[in-house]
Amino acid sequence: DAGVIQSPRHEVTEMGQEVTLRCKPISGHDYLFWYRQTMMRGLELLIYFNNNVPIDDSGMPEDRFSAKMPNASFSTLKIQPSEPRDSAVYFCASSPGTASYEQYFGPGTRLTVT
């Protein structure tokens, strides 16, 4: 298995622009998670899906952030408009339903908003 795939690996954009991050989970995993990691706030859960349905988005910082999972093999996290404080590493992770504590993380997208 190729593991969790994320794209792009690096994104540099200007404030006000729209940013779309992409994720392909491990085949057969029922759960998909989006995390954000910064030095100040550590690793934070933004939202997670079960069988393509958003279950908990309480970690999404504000309305500028949105996430979708149109099918079992694809998810997006969108920021519109982006701000410098959104600069972080964004990780996507997936997990089988039987072991939610064991999550498989993608390589992450390093986002820089100037």
Added chain:
Amino acid sequence: GQSLEQPSEVTAVEGAIVQINCTYQTSGFYGLSWYQQHDGGAPTFLSYNALDGLEETGRFSSFLSRSDSYGYLLLQELQMKDSASYFCAHGRNYKLSFGAGTTVTVRA
């Protein structure tokens, strides 16, 4: 609410043993996980404790005491490649809350 406390840094020499403690406060408990993250890399799962006691996986072991709201990760026979950040995480309703992480530096 949930919070996890762990030391920020630990330094040790190759071949040594390191113990990373994690104390937690939570309104419910669904097990303690440990993840490793190398600089610039992604977190990778190491171990999970749902019940009290010790879980051993090769050179790494994890321990949990639910009555003390306490757990630890034990790294034995330290190698240079073990230099990384280690996170304890608590799970509830499929959500993981992570501690701030402990940076382990292994010196020759």
